[in-house]
Amino acid sequence: MATDNDLLSRSRAAVWHPCTQMKQLEAAPPLAIARGEGAWLVDVDGRRYLDAISSWWVNLFGHCNPRINAAIVDQLGKIEHVMLAGATHEPVVELSERLAKLTGLGHAFYGSDGASATEIALKMSAHFWRNAGQPEKNGFISLQNGYHGETVGALSVTDIPLFKSTYAPLLRHSVQVPTPDARLAEAGETAEAWALRCASVLEAHLAEHADETAAFIVEPLVQGAAGMAMYHPVYLTRARELCDQYGVHLIADEIAVGFGRTGTMFACEQAAVRPDFICLSKGITGGYLPLSAVLTTDAVYAAFYGDATARGFLHSHSYTGNPLACRAALATLDIFEADQVIAANRSKSQEFTGLLAEVSAHSRVRHFRQRGMIWAFDVADAGPGFATRFHRMALTHGVFIRPIGNTVYVMPPYVTSAGEMRGLADAMLGCLDHPEV
Template sequence: MVKSEIDARMLAEADAMRARDLAVLWHPCTQMAEHPDTLPLVPIRRGRGVWLEGVDGRRYLDAVSSWWTNLFGHGEPRIAAAIGQQALELEHVIYAGFAHEPGLRLAEQLLALAPPGLARVFYADNGSAAIEVALKMSFHSFLNRGQSQRRKFVALRNGYHGETIGALSMGDIPLYRRVYAPLLLEPLFAPSPDAFDAEPGESAEQCALRRADELDAVFAAHEGEICALVLEPLVQCAGSMRMHHPAYLRRAREICNAHGAHLIADEIAVGFGRTGTFFACEQAGISPDFLCLSKGLTGGFLPMSAVLTTAHVYEAFLGDSRERAFLHSHSYTGNPLGCAAALASLAIFAEEPILARNRDTARRMAELAAPLAAHPQVRDVRQTGMILAIEMAPGERRGLRAYRSALANGVVLRPLGDVLYWMPPYCIGEDELQHLARATFAAIEEATT
């Protein structure tokens, strides 16, 4: 069969899959009315390294790590093998009253890597569920200690923590929150320490400290009523990849301590080396009371999350009353396949100098993105580790136009409004980085002219 016939067959197969898909499926975070014309649906056959291969034979550089989950590249054989081996032994068992080696080993390794003071691990299914667990644990631990007046939470403006009711309540992005507002909890929102909003002449650190003073005022106005502060350390990812100085985290820890409240660190997107350190909290030298993990936890292979907390929180639930216990569960809590994937991912960190290589890659990303800062329609280029964001000047559907342009050039750049960002798998190489930079520049040109 000649190449033209093969190509025609593959194109027909892709078209057929699109039609079948749109007849039965409802995709996440999508206005389905935009399919099939305004927003192209891209059928994918396989993934290898930083590349996704479409059913039609086209290849796409996964610059967003498939919603920030993939660490070492698609099809990473060591993780795939670990899942397969575990599946032959034990695919799942109820985690209430039972135990298994993968879940135990993963908890031990996570605690060994985590900031000091974290002593217990609770498994859940996804990032939103991890936030729900932390919120409930925080409230319930105070209740068990006789502090029933603590019922409020503090969250940051422009933050995002997931889509379930409790997690969504802690978010402040109108696109996600507005419709469901009547159903949500009402946290106390403190100003974001985002350096993009620094005053003229104010450094990122000065901005962070000024915002920390405003955070302290929120706590002081509600003395003894607050359970916890919920925040994303260093980068508000879904909040247009806005970034802040680590000084804010240090002050936030001090403020929570001073007012007897918990600190919940949402490292669902920024953990596992994304910011330049294994956990983002390390850059501020702090330990949270709750560390929420997901996405990269399994290297991008399986849905799983973990909430790490302190012995003090854990001990508040002990006693002879069943109501005192933490009666929260997920059917797939501690799933052995997810644990096996996570253990294989952590083994790669132990065997290879991943963080050192990431720092080199981050420097190269900065070099390639530097010319974009001079573009007349670019307001800001900012970076924290392996997360780099390019904020275009606002315009009618510029993000969508940039997305379509990048796809045509073989790159997945899923925008956040008018913000394009690079958060690629750690295995990205020089040629691929240059391809990403060229496609991004072309996308901005097409979106802004």
């Protein structure tokens, strides 16, 4: 069996890790993971770490979940993959039907990751307007501090300079409007009032530029890469009204917040909003296999339907609608239904918030916030390198966590127990109290 040092040296020599300055791995090596058990990661030396961020927000029902394992094993004996151009199969059809029922949208178009879903939705929106005889409607609006992926199209509507600035010459111009992030409200201003004030800027922009705008893309309720920025649902309600008024598509990027993360199956439900496009990924397969989907309205689908090939949506991925990934997704949806996960999480989130009361009251903590199964807070005196120091110290407490700047957040698998959450709270308190963090 490989040792920790063997695997780390081989990884540094052969693997280019994502979102990583590789030189920093010399001082802060990655975990050498051998297996997973429920909410836990286990390294090659047998040390256990609570997966407090669900392995980049994807894992819903724990590592090596027996029900998802069984579904994938069953599918392996049938068909592992077949191209979806010119063929179809039961898992992709059933998944599309069930996603349509859940979202109120239809005709699922599949990719392999969240950024691909963003690309699909952006292209589909602009192509819709072209097919409708309005090719000038090809611009996009997004929120300040928003994140939608790092492929060229997705990065064009992202507003995180660390990711975007280097590639600016490659990107298409887009417009950012103020974020309704409740932390930015003025003293005495409610989150709702601030959200409506931000929406008024969106309204002013659309009033002037709707004729050249294809869509407004938004992360509903929580902007992840902005440091789990949370905002009032009224912003989505108002955005839907404005997009309808000015003839602009609303794209809901539910990649990170979908599948129960915010307390409802999809975050848009909390504003009683149905978008024109919904982008899904991350938790869709329970954290097992790469898969993303974009669902849209019948009106959008109809605009592509015709005799001319060029009128169709000629976008493809080799592994589109992969049967193994679709079976994992179907098993994930089965667990939601059989275990009544949304209702169970509602009570669990209240309990967990109570367990984090001491963290929220800590002298270094600001803007403690929670929505559904997401908790976050900012650290007032965080200096340069804070995120790395907190991450490394948390590992000594048996917790895998990766702050974003001065924001510490937890987004654990739904199978996390109250005892495990209590341990997570103690670990965070230990990090906050340590003089070197």
